[in-house]
Amino acid sequence: MAITGIGSGMDVNGMVKALLNAEAAPKTLQLDRLEKATTTKVSALGQFRSALSTFQESLEKLNDPALFEKRSATSSAKDIVSITADSKAVAGNYNVQVFNLAQTSKVALAGVDNARDALGSGTLTINVGEESLDIDVADGSLTDIRDAINAAGKEMGLSATIVTDPSGASGSRLVLSSTTSGTDTDISVAVSADATGELGGLAFAPPSGVDADFQPSPLDAENPRAARVISYSRDANFAVDGINLSSASNTVEDAIEGVTLTLKAAQSKEALDNAETVSLGVSQDKAGVKKSITDFVDAYNKMLDSVSALTNVTSVGGDDGEPLAAALVGDSSVRSFMSAMRSELGSPAAGEGIRILADLGISTQRDGKLGVDSDKLDKALDDNFEQVNSFFTGEQGLMARLDNKIKPYTETGGILENRTKALQNTLSGVDDQRESLTLRLGKLESRLFAQFNAMDALVSQMSSTSSFLTAQLDSLPGVVNQNKK
Template structure:
C-alpha cells in the first residue's frame, strides 16, 4: 500500500523504492551472474576431480605386479577335493588320487544301566595322541551325565568332548561317547581309570584302550554287546599326486605342491582306485583376473571421458539466433591439457616388451568418439602368447599404468591443480557474499537518506501550502477586494 506524503500527497515510499532498486539492480545483476558462473564451475570441477579419482584407483589396481603373480587352480572333481593356489605355485597339470580321508577318533564306552546311576569314584584320564585330561569323579558327579559335564568342561582347550546316548541293545542302558577334534594316525582315544584308595568303585567299567589294526578296518561287533567299542579310528589322509604317495594328518593338504592347498572332500571309490583313475588338478596363471582388471580399466576410462564430455558440451538452442547452452567447463584449460596428455600416453610406445609396444597390441583400440574398446579375442591371444611381456607393458615404474597415473596425479593430489582452483572459486563465492552484504548496507543508507530528503521536501511543501492558504485568506479579507465567483 502506497504511503502518501502528508504535505505533498506524493507516493514517497514508491519513489524511494524505485530509486533504491535502480541503484542496486546493476550490482545485483553482476553478482548474480558471477555467483551462478562460479557455482557451476565449482560443481563442474568437483565432478571432474571425482571422475579422475575413480580412474586413478583403477590405474593403481592394474599397476600391480602381484596381479600377474596370482595363480588360479581347479579340480577335475570338486566333490573329491577343492584346490587353491598362491603366487608360489608353478603352473602345470597334476593327477591326483584320494585314497582315504583323514579321520578323528571316536569311541563308545561300556554300557551302564542308567545315565543317572552312580558308577563309582576315582580319577578318569582321557588321552588322544599328545593331549589328555584328567577329571576327578566324586560322589557329586559320578553318573554318566556328571562325568560327561566334567570332561566337556576340562576338554575345551584340548578338543576332547563327551556326549551320552541311550543304547537299547543288550538289555538297554546308556553309553558315554568320547570324541576328539584332532585327526591323524596315532591320535586314538584311550581311557584309563585310577580307583586307588576308593571303596567299592565300579568306575573301571569305563576304562578302554583300543588296538588299532593296520588297515584301520573296524572289527565286527555283536549289536547286543554292552562292551566298549570304536566308532572311528584316528587316521591320516592318504593320497597320491602323479603317483607319489602322500599322507596328511588333516584333510587340508599343504606342502605337497609348493604354493598349492588341497582340501579333501571325499575318497574315490574302491573301483576307481583299483583302476588307477585319477582326478585332474590344474594350476595356471590367473588370466581371468587380469582380464577382469583390464576391462575395469577400459570401463573407467570411458566413464571418465563421458564425464569430461558432458562438462565441456555446447548444446544449440532454438534457431540460428538462439544462444547455445554451454556446460560448466567449456573451454577450460585444465580439462583441455589433461585430455590431451592422457590421450597422448594412450598412443605412446612402451619400450620393447616382447611384441607388446602399444595399447592396440593388447586388443584395446580407440573408437571414433574417443572411447576405448577391448577386443576379447585379440586380448586373449596376447595374454596367452605374451603373458610375461604384458606384465612389463602394464605395470612397473615404466609401464603404461604408471605413465597414465603420472598424468592424473597432479590434478587429484592434495594441493594439486584442481584443489587450488576449487579453493580459488570458494574464495570468489565468499567475496560475492561480502559484496552482497556491502551492497545491502549501502542501499540501506541510501534509502534512509532519500526518505529523509523526501520527508523534508514533503514538510516544506506542506508549510508552503499552509502559507499560501493563509495569504489567500488575508487577501480575501482586505477592503476593496473583489472576490471571484467560483
Template sequence: MAGVTGIGSGIDIDSIVKSMVAAERAPKQTQLSNLEKKTTTQITAVGALKSAISEFQAALGALNKPEMFQARSATSSKSDLVGVSAGIKAGAGRYQVEVKQLATSSKVALGALKNVADQPITFGSGTLTVKVGEGDKSINIDVNASNNSLAGIRDAINKAGTELGVSATIVTDDSGARLVLSSTGTGKGEDITVAVESDDPSLGTHDLGQLKFLAPALAPDAGSFATEQEYQVALATYAADSGPKTLVTAQSAQITVDGMLVTSKTNKIESAVEGVTLDLKSKTPLGEPLTINVAEDKVGVKKQIQSFVDSYNKLIGVINAQTKVTSVGDDKAPVAGALVGDATARTLLNTIRNELVNTQGGGVLRTLTDIGITTQKDGTLAVDGAKLDKAMTDNFGALPGLFTGEKGLASRLDAKLKPYTEAGGILEQRNKAMTETISKIDKQKVDLDRRITSLQERLYKQFNAMDLLVGQLSNTSSSLLASLDNLPWAANNSKK
C-alpha cells in the first residue's frame, strides 16, 4: 500500500517508489516546462509587437490626411471676450474685431398677485398661449381645476416649453408672486408674449387674464430724463409697479470686423469671415478692438510628425528588446530576447527601414532627411527641430506630397505593415500556432501525469508483492529453524 514501509522486508518502499517516479518524471516535465515558458514568452513578445505596430499604424493614418495640412489655427488676443476657431476654408490673415453688443434672449415677469395665507392664488379656467417672436413658435397651456395655481401653470409651461426653449419660475417681490418666463432663443424680435382666453373666471380667486403679457413693459431709459434724480424716481416707480415687466429684451449681437458692421441673432458667428467661427463672450471696451489671427496650423502638423516619430521609435524599441542578446557576466549565460533569430521580426524591421529611405517623387521634399528626420545607430529616428521648422516655413505646401496619398510615405508604410496585423495575418497565424503549442503541452502534461500515476501504482504492487514474499520466506525460515532445534539429535548436540 502506498505510503507504508515494507513490513515483511523492512525496506522503505514509499521512498524507493517516489525516487523512481521522480526520476521517470523529471526529464519530460523539464522539457515541457521549458517549452511552455519559451512559448508563453514568445506569445507575450508577439502581442507587444502587434500592439506597437498598431500604434504606429494609427500615427500613419493620422498623418495620411491631406486636410490636416490644410487646417488653420486661429487665436484671439482676448479669448475671454471672443473665442475663435477656423476651418480649412479660412484664409490666413489678421482681423480687428469689436463687440458692440451681445445677443440676448427674452425674459419677462408677468403681473404680481398677492398671496393670502387663507386664500391661495388660483385662476379661472382658460388657455394661455406662450409665443416667442413673430413666427409660429408657440405653446398652448390649458388651465383647469387640476393646474390652476401658479405652481401648476409653471409646471405645465416647463413640460410643454422644452422644444420652444421656454421655462418658467415663480419669483416673489414686494408686489407679490409672479411667473417669470425665460427663453433660450436669442436675437432681435425673439421676445416672449402671453395671450389669454378665459373660459370660467369663477373657477379661481383670480381671472386668468391677469397673466396676459402682450406689449413689452420696458425699464426707464436714462437718456430720456433731464436729470439723474428724475431717472432714479422713474426707476423706483417701475420697480414698485405690480404690473408685467420686460426683464431682458431679446436682441441680436453686433460686431465690427475691420470696421464693417456684422449683425447676428446668436453669439456664435460663422458668416462674418469665411471659415472662421467667432464665439462672443463679452463686449469689448469702446474703441479697443481685439485681434483675430488666422494662419496655417503648422503646430498641429509638427505635433503629428513628432507622434509619427515617437510611435516608430516605440516599435523599434520593442523589436530591439525582443531580438537582442544581453551579456550578464563572464560566469553567467547571456539573456536572450524572446524573438532572437526570429525571421518575422527581422523581415519586418528590414521592410520598414527600406521604405523609410525610399525616395519618392521629384519635389523639394522627397525623403525624411529633407525635413530633418534621420536614423540613429540603434535604428530609432531623431528630429532636428531647426531643420524641420525651416522646411515647414520654406516648403509647407510640399509636405502633403511626402506623407499623404497612395504613393506617400504613410500609405507605403501602412501597406507593408498591414500583412502583419490584419485578420488572419502573419502575427495572428503566429499567435495561433503558439497557442496550439500551449494546448498540446497541456495535453502532454495530462498524459504524463496519467503515465506516472500508472507507473507508481505498478511499482507499489511489485514492491508490495516482493515484500509479502520476503515476509513469507522469513516466516518459513524461522519455522524450519525452530523445528530443527527441537529434533533429539539437535538437543544432544547442544549438550555436548
C-alpha cells in the first residue's frame, strides 16, 4: 500500500483513509446510537423484570393460608416449662405445675480389681424396660464388655463407661446409662447360669418401691464395691389446670391438642406448697400476620422505587439543558403494568367486612406508595382476623389477583422475555450491519487505491513526457532557455 504517490507526490494513503472515514461515519454513528439505546433498554427491562419477581415473592408469602393458621405460644416461666403450638391448637390459657421431670436409669455394677483383667466367660443380658441386649463374653475384661455394649447398644440408647477409684477401695466399675425415660425402664443385668470366673458378680437388679425423690446414697463402708443405683427411671409428673398427668418423656405432645410442652425443671417445694403455677397462653399469631402484611407493603414500595428510577426524567443545567430520560420513559409495558396494579389494589373484594386495603389501614400516599396505619391494622386483626385471611388468600384473594397481573410479564415466554429477545435480535442485526459496513469499506478502499494508483501512474507518465518535450525544445536552434545563465 503506497503512502505517498511515486509519480504525483500525493499522500494517497491519507486521502483514502479520509474518504473511508467520511463514508463510514454516518452509518457508524447510527449503529452506535442504536446499539447503545438497545443495550440500555435490555438492561432496564431486566431490572424491571427482577423488581417484579421480587415483589411476586412477597405475594406468595402472604398468600399462604398456613400463615394465618400459626399460633403464638407464651410461658410465664420458660425455665420450668416452654410451649409451642401448631394450627390445631385452640386459643386459650392454661395453668401448669411441674412436680418432677421424667428421668432415665443409670446404674454402677459391682467393682472389680482391674478393668483389664479377664473376668470369665458367659452371657450378660442387659434389660431396659421391655428391651434387652445379650453380650457374649469369652474370657473378656471389663474394658471388652464396655466396648461390646457401646457397639451393640446404640440403637436402644444404652451406653457404658468405666469409673475407677484411684484409692482402689471401690475398684473399677462398669456404669450403664440409658436414654429411655419413664417408669419401669430401669436397667437390670442378668448373667447366664454357665458363666465362669467373676462374671457372675456383674448381675444386678435395682431395688423396687423406691421413693420418687430418691438420691444416691453414700458408698457402703462395709462393701464399697457393691452395685448401686445412681438414678431410677420414672415418669414426669405435672398438672394442667389442676388435672394430674404423667409422661414418660419431658416432651409432652398429647396433653393439650396441638400443643407441645417441654418440661425443663421441677418447681420448688415451696412453690408447690403455695400452689404456684406457670401460666401458658396460646393465641393466633397476629404479630406474624401483621409483619407479613407490612412486608408486602414494603415490597410494593420498593418495586415502585425501581419503576420510578427506570422511568424518571431528570432536568440538567436549568431550563436550557436537555433533560436526561431513563431507559423506560413512556414504555408501554411499564404503563400497562402499573395501571393494572393500581386498578387491582383499588378493586373491592366480594363479601362483607374487609373489602379494600383501606379497611386495614393501608392507603395510597401522595407519591403513589402505600402507607400503613398500625393501630387500624391491629384493630382489623383483632376484630376480623378470618376476614383478613380471606381478603389476602385464596384464588380470589388480593395476592392471587395481583399475582395474575404480574405473571404475563415475568413468566417464561411472557411479555418481558419476548421484548428482550426482540431487542437482542436488534443487537444481532447491528452486528450484521457492522460486518456488512466493514466489507463494503474494504471494497471501497481497494477501488480507491486502484484509482489513485492509476492516477499516480498517469501523472508520472505525463511528468516524464513533459520533461522529454522540454529537453527537446531546449535543444532546438534559436530557442533561448530563460533558465540558463
